[in-house]
Amino acid sequence: MGDWAKKAEDQEVSKLVDKLNLDSKSGEETDFDVADPAETSLLIKILGKGLVNTKLSLDIQQKNPNSPLHSVKTFEALHLKASLLKGIYAMGFNTPSKIQETALPTLLADPPQNMIAQSQSGTGKTAAFVLAMLSRVNVALNHPQVLCLSPTYELAIQTGEVAARMGQFCREIKLRFAVRGEEVDRSKKIEEHILIGTPGKLLDWGIKFRLFDMKKITVFVLDEADVMIATQGHHDQCIRIHKMLNPHCQMLFFSATYGKEVMDFARLIVADPTIIRLMREEESLENIKQYYVKCKNEEGKYNAIQNIYGCISVGQAIIFCHTRKTAAWLAAKMTSDGHSVAVLTGDLTVVQRLDVLDRFRSGLEKVLITTNILSRGIDIEQVTIVVNFDLPVDVDGKADCETYLHRIGRTGRFGKSGIAINLITDEKTMKVCSDIEKHFNKKIEVLNTDSADDIEKIGT
Numbered sequence: 001m002g003d004w005a006k007k008a009e010d011q012e013v014s015k016l017v018d019k020l021n022l023d024s025k026s027g028e029e030t031d032f033d034v035a036d037p038a039e040t041s042l043l044i045k046i047l048g049k050g051l052v053n054t055k056l057s058l059d060i061q062q063k064n065p066n067s068p069l070h071s072v073k074t075f076e077a078l079h080l081k082a083s084l085l086k087g088i089y090a091m092g093f094n095t096p097s098k099i100q101e102t103a104l105p106t107l108l109a110d111p112p113q114n115m116i117a118q119s120q121s122g123t124g125k126t127a128a129f130v131l132a133m134l135s136r137v138n139v140a141l142n143h144p145q146v147l148c149l150s151p152t153y154e155l156a157i158q159t160g161e162v163a164a165r166m167g168q169f170c171r172e173i174k175l176r177f178a179v180r181g182e183e184v185d186r187s188k189k190i191e192e193h194i195l196i197g198t199p200g201k202l203l204d205w206g207i208k209f210r211l212f213d214m215k216k217i218t219v220f221v222l223d224e225a226d227v228m229i230a231t232q233g234h235h236d237q238c239i240r241i242h243k244m245l246n247p248h249c250q251m252l253f254f255s256a257t258y259g260k261e262v263m264d265f266a267r268l269i270v271a272d273p274t275i276i277r278l279m280r281e282e283e284s285l286e287n288i289k290q291y292y293v294k295c296k297n298e299e300g301k302y303n304a305i306q307n308i309y310g311c312i313s314v315g316q317a318i319i320f321c322h323t324r325k326t327a328a329w330l331a332a333k334m335t336s337d338g339h340s341v342a343v344l345t346g347d348l349t350v351v352q353r354l355d356v357l358d359r360f361r362s363g364l365e366k367v368l369i370t371t372n373i374l375s376r377g378i379d380i381e382q383v384t385i386v387v388n389f390d391l392p393v394d395v396d397g398k399a400d401c402e403t404y405l406h407r408i409g410r411t412g413r414f415g416k417s418g419i420a421i422n423l424i425t426d427e428k429t430m431k432v433c434s435d436i437e438k439h440f441n442k443k444i445e446v447l448n449t450d451s452a453d454d455i456e457k458i459g460t
């Protein structure tokens with residue numbers, strides 16, 4: 001395996017770090033919301049009702065093209081310890097998921113191989129690397145051998161819970177959380193085999209207090225690698241940990257997404273990785289009918305919303321606003337008019353967001369008012385209408401086509417048809433709308449929400 005320390009000093013690394021434009025999200029006190037991938041991932045995980053099964057295309061790049069990757073169709077074919085196999089079955093897993101089929105033989109191979117893996121949320125990545133972590137432990141040695149880094153407390157706990165369940169019959173394997181609130185006795189070395197935690201805490205335990213030997217770590221897992229690499233604080237801490245590791249340590253990077261620069265950076269610091277990418281079916285406009293409604297002003301937009309609300313019978317709608325303030329205003333107005341609506345904005349905690357999403361998913365509210373915080377990743381099957389109360393624009397006020405695609409992709413999922421409605425008040429917003437139309441080369445038709453005939457078109 002390559003030498004991280006040497007490579008990290010490489011000029012190319014610092015160039016890439018610059019390009020990554022670290023911490024672009026640091027302006028916290030803003031009325032605009034930006035989706036945080038770690039939080040989104042956590043929400044999806046907790047909301048998740050099992051394995052996501054979408055059409056996926058697989059892309060594998062590996063260091064040695066002469067030894068083709070093999071994949072497994074059963075967990076038995078992996079020749080795991082009986083106690084581990086028992087744990088997998090006890091979790092209700094019968095067959096490996098797509099990413100597991102492909103990744104597990106490499107993850108468990110001898111000599112160990114490095115891996116960078118990408119696959120959408122809910123496809124079984126956590127289960128795959130947890131299995132690798134558990135199977136690599138040598139229980140005869142009483143010191144940490146596996147480090148698993150997560151960007152947040154909550155995600156670390158989730159991963160630890162998967163490890164505890166999967167390893168429930170491997171009683172001799174000891175696991176410990178390295179997260180806030182976990183105290184250590186600084187006079188004693190840590191004896192647990194697996195440490196799962198956040199980078200700051202692991203740095204303290206491993207480097208500051210020297211409670212375990214970083215050089216004895218044989219497996220290093222970076223979960224949510226994109227968040228870890230692209231966020232300044234995490235990035236620096238991960239580099240410091242990485243620098244201390246033995247060059248022979250198996251490096252495993254997992255993530256639902258990798259920006260180009262993040263992937264370039266990962267490739268640079270992970271020596272000879274096998275790269276597996278399971279690409280999600282792209283958000284598509286194919287089965288979504290798009291409309292725009294001309295409104296005089298904000299009041300006019302509100303009237304349009306009321307008419308739209310009236311024609312939703314079985315489905316549900318998500319309304320996207322530009323700012324938290326507009327979302328709060330719209331929610332208050334609709335509530336005072338007797339409509340039942342939910343609001344989800346970036347000022348809510350993860351627990352509060354879960355609560356809102358749970359209620360919405362169970363149909364308690366027909367309408368969810370939100371900001372860009374919810375533009376990606378979260379799928380709610382019965383959403384039939386997406387309304388852009390404010391069209392998505394970038395900082396210069398120009399059409400943000402990518403966000404538009406993600407927003408309206410919240411409907412029309414699972415092969416169903418969906419409707420997207422854009423509210424227009426002036427020439428500027430009309431221009432944004434026609435730019436979006438041109439960009440996707442897909443007609444956005446005019447809709448008059450005051451006309452019974454028109455409104456029938458969107459009835460669900």
Ligand SMILES: Nc1ncnc2c1ncn2[C@@H]1O[C@H](COP(=O)(O)OP(=O)(O)OP(=O)(O)O)[C@@H](O)[C@H]1O
Nearest residue numbers: 045050051093095096097121122123124125126127
């Ligand atoms: N082989 C399997 N068979 C059945 N269910 C599985 C299998 N592997 C994982 N699951 C279940 O599927 C769900 C998603 O798995 P997992 O959390 O590993 O996905 P993930 O890709 O790590 O998601 P995220 O990107 O959100 O972390 C979990 O509820 C998990 O228990």
